[in-house]
Amino acid sequence: MELYSKTLNEISKDIKDKKVTIKEVLDSVYKRIDKLEPKIGAYITLTKDASYKRAEELQKKLDNGEDIGALGGVPIAIKDNICTKNIKTTCASKMLENFEPIYNATVIEKLEDAGAIIIGKTNMDEFAMGSSTETSYFKRTANPWDTERVPGGSSGGSAACVSADMAYASLGSDTGGSIRQPASYCGVVGLKPTYGLISRYGLIAFASSLDQIGPFGKTVEDTALMLNVIAGHDKKDTTSASIEKKDYTKCLVNDVKNIKIGIPRDFVNDGINKDVKEAYDKSINKLKELGAEIVDIKLEYAKYSLATYYIIATAEASSNLGRYDGIRYGHRAKEFSDLIDLYTKSRTEGFGDEVKRRIMLGTYVLSSGYYDAYYKRAQQVRTLIVQEFKKNFEKCDVIMIPTAPNTSFKMGEHSTNPLEMYLEDIFTVPVNIAGLPAISIPGGFASNGMPIGLQFITKAFDEEKLLQIAYTYEQNTEFKSKKPSIN
Numbered sequence: 001m002e003l004y005s006k007t008l009n010e011i012s013k014d015i016k017d018k019k020v021t022i023k024e025v026l027d028s029v030y031k032r033i034d035k036l037e038p039k040i041g042a043y044i045t046l047t048k049d050a051s052y053k054r055a056e057e058l059q060k061k062l063d064n065g066e067d068i069g070a071l072g073g074v075p076i077a078i079k080d081n082i083c084t085k086n087i088k089t090t091c092a093s094k095m096l097e098n099f100e101p102i103y104n105a106t107v108i109e110k111l112e113d114a115g116a117i118i119i120g121k122t123n124m125d126e127f128a129m130g131s132s133t134e135t136s137y138f139k140r141t142a143n144p145w146d147t148e149r150v151p152g153g154s155s156g157g158s159a160a161c162v163s164a165d166m167a168y169a170s171l172g173s174d175t176g177g178s179i180r181q182p183a184s185y186c187g188v189v190g191l192k193p194t195y196g197l198i199s200r201y202g203l204i205a206f207a208s209s210l211d212q213i214g215p216f217g218k219t220v221e222d223t224a225l226m227l228n229v230i231a232g233h234d235k236k237d238t239t240s241a242s243i244e245k246k247d248y249t250k251c252l253v254n255d256v257k258n259i260k261i262g263i264p265r266d267f268v269n270d271g272i273n274k275d276v277k278e279a280y281d282k283s284i285n286k287l288k289e290l291g292a293e294i295v296d297i298k299l300e301y302a303k304y305s306l307a308t309y310y311i312i313a314t315a316e317a318s319s320n321l322g323r324y325d326g327i328r329y330g331h332r333a334k335e336f337s338d339l340i341d342l343y344t345k346s347r348t349e350g351f352g353d354e355v356k357r358r359i360m361l362g363t364y365v366l367s368s369g370y371y372d373a374y375y376k377r378a379q380q381v382r383t384l385i386v387q388e389f390k391k392n393f394e395k396c397d398v399i400m401i402p403t404a405p406n407t408s409f410k411m412g413e414h415s416t417n418p419l420e421m422y423l424e425d426i427f428t429v430p431v432n433i434a435g436l437p438a439i440s441i442p443g444g445f446a447s448n449g450m451p452i453g454l455q456f457i458t459k460a461f462d463e464e465k466l467l468q469i470a471y472t473y474e475q476n477t478e479f480k481s482k483k484p485s486i487n
Contacts, residue, residue, distance in 0.1 A: 002028060002032075002165075003020060003024065003025055003028035003029075004028045004029050004031075004032040004165045004166075005165050005483075006168075007168070007217075007218045007219050007221070007222050008071070008074055008168040008169045008217060008218065008219075008222040008225055008226070009219070009221050009222055009225060011025060011074060011168055012070075012071060012072065012073075012074050012225075015062070015068075015072060015073045015074070016062070016068070016072065018062070021059060022055040022058055022059045022062070022072075022073035022117075023052070023055050023056070023059065025055075025073060025074070025075065026051055026052060026055050026075060026117065026119070029075045029119065029165075029166065029167065029168075030046075030048060030051075030119070032164075032165055032166055033046065033119075033120075033161075033166045035487075036144075036164055036166060036486065036487075037166070039142060039147055039486065040141060040142050040144060040147070040160050040161070040164055040166070040486075041123060041139045041140060041141045041142060041157075042077075042122055042123060042141055042156075042157040042158075042160045042161040042164070042166055043077070043120045043121065043122055043123065043157060043161065043166075044080050044088070044090060044092065044120075044121050044122065044123050044136075044138050044139075044157070045080070045087060045088045045090075045120055045121040046119065046120040047087055047118060047119060047120055047121075048119075050087075050118075051075070051117050051118070051119050054117050055073065055117060058072055058073050058115055058117070059073070068115040069113065069114040069115025069116075070114045070115065070225065070228065070229055071111065071114040071115050071116040071225070071226075071229060072114070072115030072116075073115060073117060074115070074116055074117065074168050074169070075116075075117050075119040075167055075168055076111060076116045076117065076118060076119065076167060076168065076169055076170060076171070077118075077119060077120055077121075077122050077157075077158060077161045077162075077166070077167035077169075077170035077171075078108065078118055078120070078121055078122065078158075078170065078171050079121070079122050079124055079155050079157070079158045079170070079171055079172045079173055080092055080121040080122060080123065080124055080157070081124060081127070081128055081173060081203060081204045081206075082105045082107065082108065082171060082173070082202060082203055082204075082213065083101035083103060083104060083105045083108070083202035083203075083204065084101060084104060084105070084108055084118060084121065085101055085102060085103055085104045085108075086100055086101075086102075087100065087101075087118070087121060088100055088121065089101050089121065089204065090121075090137075090138070091124070091126060091127045091128070091204050092123055092124045092125065092126045092127075092135075092136035092137055092138055093126045093127055093137050093350065093351065093352065093355070094137045094331055094349065094350050094351075094352075095127075095324050095330040095331045095347075095350035095351055096204075096324075096329075096330055096331075097137070097331065099330075101202075103202065104202060105199075105201060105202020105203060105213075106199035106201040106202055106234045106236060106237065107171060107198060107199060107202070107203075107213055107230045108202065110229050110230050110232070111171075111229060111230065114229040116229075119167060120167075122155070122157030122158045122160075122161055122170060122172075123136050123138065123139060123141045123156065123157030124136060124153065124154045124155055124156060124157055124158070124172075125153040125154035125156070125178075125354070126351075126352045126354060126355050127204070127206055127317070127321065127351075127355050128154040128155075128173055128175055128178055128206045128211075129154065129206065129317070129354050129355050129358050130153045130154050130354055130421070131152060131153045131154070131177070131178075131181060131421050131422070131424045131425060132150035132151075132152065132153045132156065132409075132411075132414070132421065133150060133151055133152070133153040133154065133155075133156025133157060133160075133182075134150060134153070134411060134412075134415060135153075135352055135353075135354040135355070137352060140411060141156045141157050141160050142160070142411075143160065143163075143185060143186060143408050143450075144160055144163045144164035144186060144484040144486045145163070145186065145187060145408070145449065145450055145451060145484040145486075146408070146448075146449070146450065147486070148410055148411060149185075149408040149409060149410050149411065149450065150185065150408055150409060150410075150411055151163075151182050151185055151186050151408070152181045152182030152183075152184065152185035152186065152404075152408065152424075153178060153181070153182060154172075154173075154175075154178040154182075155172030155173060155174070155178045155179050155182050155190075155216070156182050156186075158170040158171065158172040158179075158182070158216050159172070159179075159182035159183050159185065159186040159188055159190065159216055160182075160186055162186070162188045162216045162217065162218060163186035163187055163188050163484060164484060164486060165483075168218070168222070169215055169216060169217045169218070169222055169223075169225075169226050170215070170216045171213060171214070171215055171216070171226075171230070172190065172213070172214060172215075172216055173203055173206075173211055173212065173213050173214070174190075174192040174211075174212050174213075174214055174428075174432065175206050175207050175210045175211050175212075175313060175432060176210065176309050176313060176425050176428060176429040176432050177192075177403075177404075177424075177425045177427075177428025177429060177431075177432070179191065179192050179214045179216065179440075180192055180403050180428050180431075180438060180439070180440035180453065180455060181403060181404050181424060181425065181428055181440075181453075183216060183403070183440040183441075183453060184402075184403035184404045184440045184451065184452065184453020184455075185404070185407065185408040185450070185451065185453070186408075186451065187442050187451030187479075187482070187484070188216055188217065188218060188442070189216065189217045189218070189219060189220055189222070189223045189439065189440070189441050189442075189470070189474075190214065190215075190216050190223075190439070190440045191214045191215055191216075191217075191223050191227065191437070191438075191439045191440075191463075191466075192212055192214045192428075192431060192432070192437060192438050192439070193212055193213075193214050193227065193231065193437050193463060194212075194241070194435065194436060194437040194460045194461045194462075194463065195209075195210075195212055195239070195432075195435035195436075195460075196239050196240055196241035196435070197212075197231050197241060197243070197437070197461065197463070198212065198213045198214065198230050198231055198232075199213075199232075199233075199234030199236065199237040199240050200212070200213060200237050200239065200240075201234055201236040201237040201240075205316075205320040206313070206316070206317055206320065207312065207313040207314075207316035207317055207320070208239075208316055208320065209312065209316060210309075210312065210313055210316070210432045210433070212432070213230070215227060215230065218480075219474065219480055220252065220439075220441060220467060220470045220471040220474050221249065221252055221471070223439070223467070224248040224249050224251075224252060224467050224471075225248075225249060227248045227463065227467075228246075228247060228248050228249065231245075231246070231248075232245055241461070243461060246463075246464070248463060248464065248467055250464075251463075251464035251465070251467050251468045251471075252467060252468065252471045253468055253471070253472070254471065254472050254475045254476070255291070255468070255472060256287060256290050256291055256292040256468070256469055256472045256473075257290075257291035257292070258291070258293070259291075259292050259293070259397050259398060259465070259468075259469060260292070260293045260295050260395070260396040260397045260398070261284075261287055261292050261293065261294055261295065261396060261397070261398050261399070261400050261469070262295050262296075262297040262392055262393075262395060262396030262398065262399040262400070263284060263294055263295065263296055263297065263399075263400060264296075264297050264298060264299040264302070264399065264401060265296060266298065266299075267298075267299040267302050267303065267401065268280065268401055268402065268427075271405055271423070271426070272402065272405045272406075273405055273406045273407065273446070275407065275444075275446035275447055275448075275452065276402050276404070276405060276406065276407065276446070276452050277402075278444075279402075279443050279444030279445075279446075279452045279454070280401075280402050280443070280454070282444065283400070283443050283444070283454050283473070284400070286473070286476065286477065287400075287469075287472075287473065290472060290473075290476055292469075295395055295396045297392045297395060297396060297399065298392075299388060299392070299399075299430070300388065301381065301384045301385045301388045302385065302388070302430045304381050304385070305385060305426070305429045305430040305433055306422060306423070306425065306426055306429055307378070307381075308378045308381045308382055308385070308429075308433060309425070309429040309432070309433060310361070310422060311365050311374050311375060311378035312375070312378050312379065312382065312433070313358070313362075314358045314359070314361040314362030314365065315362040315365050315366050315375050315378075316362070317355075317358050317359060317362050318358075318359050318360075318361075318362030318363045318366060319362070319366075321351075321355070321359055324346075324347065324350060324351075325342075325343050325346060325347065326342050326343060326345075326346025326347070326350075327342070327343075330346070330350055331346055331349060331350035332346050333345035333346045333348075333349055354418070357418065365378075382433050382434075385430060385433050385434055386433070386434045386435070389430075389434045389436060389457075389459075390459070393458075393459045397458065397465055398456050398457065398458050398465060398466070398469050399456070399457040399458075400454065400455065400456055400457075401427050401455050401457070402427055402443075402452070402453065402454065402455060403427060403428065403440040403443075403453030403454065403455040404424055404427060404428070404453060405423070405424065405426055405427060406424065407446045407448065407450035407451065407452060408450050408451075409424075427455060428455070431457055435460060436457055436458065436459065436460055437457070437458055437460070437461070437462065437463050437466050438455055438456065438457040438458075438466070439455065439456050439466050439467070439470050440453040440454065440455050441453065441454055441456075441470050441473065441474055441479075441480075442454070442474075442477075442479035442480055442482075443473075443477075443479065444479060445479070445482070451479075454473070456469055456470055
């Protein structure tokens with residue numbers, strides 16, 4: 001077995017047991033990247049020199065008998081909207097093409113304290129706005145299972161690099177499904193934690209009340225190991241929750257007996273791909289065989305989630321991106337006649353079409369005369385969605401739905417119709433609106449050979465239950481053993 005194809009847990013043990021050097025691990029991963037990057041396009045920036053220097057430092061510590069941390073020497077990739085000190089953080093936008101932060105995001109500090117090696121920054125939809133990683137200013141990212149198809153978005157690069165064994169794990173951000181949907185499309189595990197469990201300090205904001213950093217892994221266990229490191233209170237983030245530190249690997253028990261799983265059949269039946277529906281039904285039967293109790297529930301307000309999301313998210317985006325004006329932050333136009341012209345040209349040149357579309361929509365719903373009709377009403381529906389989830393969690397422990405209504409689509413297929421693209425988020429956005437944790441794991445394959453994701457949702461801060469059921473399902477199916485054939 002090649003070193004790059006091992007799981008995070010396996011390679012971490014090999015390093016600590018001195019079966020392999022950290023340099024050998026890095027060599028294997030970077031060789032894999034050199035070979036596949038022209039086909040996949042998962043990375044915007046690679047940090048080879050800094051990675052090898054850090055590998056040398058960690059190896060010396062290990063050889064001297066010192067503790068190198070839970071992720072000591074393991075190569076990890078980072079979505080390019082998470083600040084990394086002295087490493088470009090572009091948000092895949094011309095607006096921040098040359099931005100090098102002077103500080104690390106809290107999650108980066110936690111990863112480095114745990115001994116991880118940051119090997120590169122991954123491609124994404126510009127400012128995390130998109131569902132296909134086609135809106136990036138720099139390049140398109142391809143799906144490792146079929147390079148003519150998209151990897152999902154906005155964290156497409158982070159999902160694709162893990163799927164193609166170009167990193168052992170990665171970080172993404174999830175505003176409306178941007179971790180779970182690409183995890184589904186690329187056949188990996190993607191976790192969107194409870195809002196507030198992981199610090200957002202250093203995450204370049206899209207929609208502040210919805211954004212959440214989370215991990216991608218090859219397995220549920222790898223995802224739990226990543227969560228152990230990055231979870232926890234941060235005084236630099238006022239939305240960070242103060243809860244006790246947990247070891248999420250302790251909940252990885254192969255058992256779902258007496259767990260009640262809620263199935264919202266009416267919500268799932270609308271507009272879903274035949275192969276996805278078949279895989280979903282098989283998953284229900286499988287979990288029933290394993291001892292879980294299946295409970296029918298209703299998500300009546302969830303059908304309004306998409307409309308609610310695209311009002312709240314665009315409103316917050318309009319506010320957050322107002323700072324990029326050519327003076328305080330970001331790209332500045334070279335030629336302009338006055339201050340207004342500078343603002344206009346800088347933002348016109350710096351932002352792509354999808355970002356402009358969302359800024360304009362967000363500005364509209366916040367404008368005088370429309371605020372009450374759109375933004376205020378969306379917040380009221382948000383409350384109804386939150387209450388509906390709470391009510392359902394009185395009847396069940398976990399809610400199970402598909403991650404996406406379809407498998408990965410071909411590049412350019414939805415480029416001319418944004419509404420079709422937005423509909424790919426129908427099963428993921430309710431979770432962000434309610435601030436709940438959710439995980440996407442491989443749940444089958446379509447007739448075209450593309451992965452299908454299965455999504456579990458639990459009540460806030462119940463990641464243990466989420467990981468337990470995901471782990472049980474993973475251990476009793478063969479999907480995690482299948483890999484894309486790209487070489």
